[in-house]
Every structure is written in C-alpha cells, then in structure tokens.
Amino acid sequence: MQTKTALPVRDDERPSPTPREISSRRGRGDRNFNRGLSLTGISVLAVMAAVGLFLTIEAWDAFRAVGFKFFTTSTWQPDRRVFGVAAVLLFTVLIALLAVAIALPLAMGTALFIVEVVPSWLRSTFIAIVDLMAAVPSVVYGLWGLFFLQGQIIGLSRWLTTWFGWIPLFNVSGDDPTSPLASGTVYTASTFIAGVVVSMMVLPIACSVMREVFSQVPPGEREGAFALGSTRWGMIRTVTLPFGRGGIIGGTMLGLGRALGETIAVYLIISPRFDVSFHVLENGSNSVSSLIALRTPEATGFGLSALMAAGLTLFVMTLVVNFVASIFVARSRSGAGSEA
C-alpha cells in the first residue's frame, strides 16, 4: 500500500525558525540559593575542623612538655609533669572491645531474627524495641548498671575467675574464690561491668546497621537458595551473611566508635585507677572520656592542657574507627547491584 506524504506549502515570506537558545544557567536567585546552601555545608566542615584544631592548640603545651612519653606513661599527675594515657587508653580499649565482643553476637542474632525469623506482623515491634534501646539516654544505662546489673553480675565474675582464672584476662588478685566469706567487693566497679553496660548501648547501633544491610539482600538470590532446597539457616549462611559482610563489619566498627567515646555510664560505674592491668574482672578501671569528665571541672592551666591532649587522642581514635566503618558500610551498599 502506498502512503502519501503531504509536503507543507512553502512559505517564503516567513523567516526561517532559529533554534531558541536554551541555557541551563540558573537565575540570580538560584545562584545565591546554591551559594547559601554551600555555606551551610562549609560551616559543618568548619565545626568539625575547629574541634580538631582547637583541641590541638590547647593540647600543644602538654604534648611539648612530655613528648612521646604521653603514650607510654600511665600515671596522671600533670602538676608534676608526669602524665600519660597508657593505662587510661588501655582501659578504654578493653571496655570497648569487651562491649563489642558481647554486643556483636547479640546484634547479629537480633538483626537476623528481625529480618528472617520473626513473622511480619511482629517485625515493626522488634524494630521499635531496638530503636528505643538506642534512644534511652546513657545516664539511665549507667544507673541500671550501677544499681541493678552490678549486683546480678558479681556471681558471674566470681564464676569466671574460679574456672578461667588461669587465663590472665580473667585473673583477679586479692580474692580467694574458694573462701565462703569473700564479700565480692573486689569484683565491683570493674572493666567487665562497664563493658557489659556499654554493650547495651553498642547493640542497637550495630543491630540497626546490620538489619538495614540484611534487608537489602536481593530477593532473587534468597529465593534461589530456597528453591535449591536450602533451609533458612542454609540461605542465611550462603546468601545473607556473605552479602551483608560489609554491613556486619561496618556496624561493629560504628559500635566500637560509640563504645570508645562513652562517658557518663562508664564514669558512674568504674572507680578510677591509673596502673596498667589486664585483669578485667578486678575492681577499678578507667577511660579517656571519664577521665576528662572527672578532672576538667577543677583543672586549670597545664592540667587542662593535658586533658585536651587526652581528648585529642580520643578524637583521632574515634575518627579513624568511624571512617573505616563508613567505608565498609558504603562498600556493602554498592553490592546491592547484584539485584539486576
């Protein structure tokens, strides 16, 4: 079949149409708008840079006075110019590692429970529980740890040192666990109890990151595993966990960052000590942030500078941990491309 094309009547009178100029250039209002927004972004950067900068300026005196010995000295006597964060830093890391060691399996279990096990009508309840745990102020956790948990957990501490005392970590000097008259005060205010309380604060943070990543597992791969006859655990082991590895590592490190900086709960629970000790069940512990909270209100001059130096150490440490964590989390998101 033939089709006809009707040519438009030529009209020589009309000027030939010129293409309209299209510009993606914004108007003046928009340019100002964008500039203003950039300014807010810069101000956020400036605040963070200022935190680091002013801590460094204030800490300069202290660093110049003791130099590298700051990281090897364990006593804290700035007035005698003998001070360092060796013990404090060790306790901070011990508390944080304990907290993460306790929180990691719980957070992973809870995240997998929420994503894979719980029926969907209950799911939002458990998500709310985890979110609420994150919302409870840390001072409340401190109260709970000091007045409730401490009494409950002394038995566990004693049991651990009775049976596992040969591991240096669980050794406790100054208590004979076989004596029926032992009062248990050697076990109070310890690194272990602080670690357990901080783990309650780490759990919701780690859990929500993991839950987010686990729920992004491509449904095609999940169903493929089920279709091949896998059980639920088989599917989790071969699909969910490998897919969510970045989220697990990232969530754990975010929790670690939080645990390193936790102040008030640790302050309430521990009784400060300044000697290097790996005995986590023993009375007495310390942390950089609780040292700052304890000493800053009455510190002056050089003592303050020493505290700023401790603060700077903590700042750098949490910053490194968090940047590493965010790299892992970001990488696991990009794995979502396998959905296609």
Place this chain on the structure above:
Amino acid sequence: MTDTSKQINDEARLRSLTSTTVPPRLAQPAAPQVRRSIGRISGRDVVVLLGSGLTALATTELLFGRLAPFRGRLGFVVVAFVLFVVVYALLVSLTEDRPQVVDRVMGSLFSAAAVIAGAALVSVVGFTLWRGRTALMKSNLYVQDMSNTGPLDPLENGGILHAMLGTVIIVSLALVVTVPLGLACAVFLNETRSRMRGLVRSVVTAMTALPSILAGLFIFATWVLILGFERSGFAASLAISIMMLPIIVRSAEVVLRLVPGNLREASEATGAPQWRTVWHVVLPTARSGLVNAVILGVARGVGETAPVLLVSGITSTTNSNPRSNPMMSLPLAVFEFVRSPQPALIQRGFATAAVLMVLVLALFTIARVIAGRPVGRQSKRQARRMLRRSAKDLGRIEIVVGGSR
C-alpha cells in the same frame, strides 16, 4: 564407512532422546503420597517446642539445689537455655535430617538474642520506674528545686524544676541553631550538585559518632578558655547543638531522598526557580519526615550529660538566664543525685531518670507515629488546606473564553 556409522549412531542417540522409558511397575503400589505441608509452623513443631521448654525448665530446677549445688538467677537462665537447645535438637533430629536440625537450633539462637535485647530494654525501663516510684508520686518533685533541700531531707521537700527548666531552655536554644542549619545542610546534600557533597556527607557521618565529651571539651576550650565567657546554659546549648546537628542532617537527608523526582521536575517545568521548588515542593512533601528528623535530634540532645557537666556546671537553684551562671539539665541532675550516698537523693535520681526517660520515649513515639506516614502522603487536614489554597488561587486566574492571546 565413517559416514554411515555416524548416521546410525546419530539415529540411535536421537531415538534414546525422544523415546520415553516407562519405569517398570512394582507389584505392589507404593504408599500413597502424603501432601507435604510447606507452612512455617505445624502442630508438631509447637508440641516439640513446648516439650523441650518444659524438659529444660524441670531439669534445671532439679539441678539447682536438688541434684547439684548450683545457684544464681543468671546461671539458672543460662543452664535452662542450653538444656533447651540440646533437648530441642534431639527431638527435632528424631524426624528431620541434619540441615533441618541445624536450622532449628540457629533459629532458636537468633530468637534468644532478640529476647535478650528486649529483656534488657524492659529491665532498664522497669527498674528505673520501680526505684523512682515513691519520689515520682510526690507532686513537689515537679514544682520545686533543690535550693532549700539538704541531702538528708525527706522526699516531701525539693524537686527537679530547675533541671526541667534548664533542659527546656538548653534544648530550645540548640534547636534555634540546629533546625535551620541542619535542614539547609540536608537540602545542600540532596538538591545541589556541588562537588563538596561527598566530603560533607562523610564528615557529618563521622560527626554523628563524635564522643559527646569532646563536644563539651571543644566548647570549653573555645567559649570559656579562649573567648573568656563564663560557664552558662548557652555554652551547654552550643555543645548540645554539635551533638544534634549531624543527627538532624543525616535523617533529614534520608527523607529528602525519598521525595519523588517527578514532583521536582514538574515544578521546574512550570518555570519555577530552584529555590521555589525546594521551598514549595520538596520541603512540604517531606514535612513529616523532617519533623521526625528534628525530634530524633531532640531526643539525642535531651539525654546528653557530659557536655552540660563540662560547660554549664552543677547547681541546685532555678536559673532561667542562659547567659550566666550554671544551668542544670535533667541527665545532669540524675548524675548529681546518684553520686551521693543518701538514699533519698538516690531515689530522686531514679525519679529524675524516669522523667527523662518518659520524655525521650514520648518524643520517640511521636516521631514514629509521624514517620509511619510515607513521604508525600497528606493527612486529611493537610489535604483540606491544600484544597482551600488552590480554590483561592483559582480566584486569581482569569479565564478568557475565545480570547486571542
């Protein structure tokens, strides 16, 4: 030869492929196939679960005190759970194969983790309310401060008005700074195409995890030491702002990302400049989520203790002037109360913690209710308001029928 043999071979293969071999019929028909249940939970599962639970409880009860010298509440729970898992695995293995048994055991471990998390929350909330119950009942807690109350005074005297007022003032001042800055920064991250966005985003993420004591120490170093101002509620609100800002930015940015792109494009297509698009389309669409972001920030700011301790200090009098003199906040009051050995003060501390917790949980519940609505969905009232507004707009539009332009 090769050709023919190949041909024969091919034919044979073809026949073997296309022909169907009927399996020899058995003399006796096998038992009729039972329809497999593919539902998650069967009646048998429930019986097995209950049975292993009861067995574990009973055995543990026997072990504790009767057969073996075990004691302790924590130990009871742990032993009971271990026994439960063992008995459960044993019962399941009677009918199922190994992968199934492993699956069930792992499932019960996950559930246990979630139950521990839930139990921890319940015990934190319950314990605080329980220990604070007597002090919470006294109405003077809410209308008095501690200026005329000694450490040995009974609960009928003194309260936490100073801390409540301080928290309200400090958090409101912090909101004045963080809401405009935080929302603008979220818009910056989501609506512009600036090259700095990646850097700003990762710095904000790092700031989320900034230890609160460092925010306090920073404000102390700059505001008090370098600029020479005195410790005050305003300094505390500055420190709290540093803690709240990244939370607001992060959650607002997530919400803005959910605003459908076609709304933006529709607005731009009508010729609106970008700032009008953001102001009239993007922000109103995401309003519920933005409110949620601000509430989350407030919930974080309300609970911060350490910065207030450093830059505002402890007081027992009501101070409504944020520019000078120490100002108390609720968490700081809790901290101050429980550091004392006096039972009455500790009870007040628990009551204060309960007030603080109820405040945070209420904020959080409101946030969840608001955030439960998806982005862009209007409430009935919002829809009516929109209708009214567009009816008003209609009045401005002149409809010319048959006009030339």
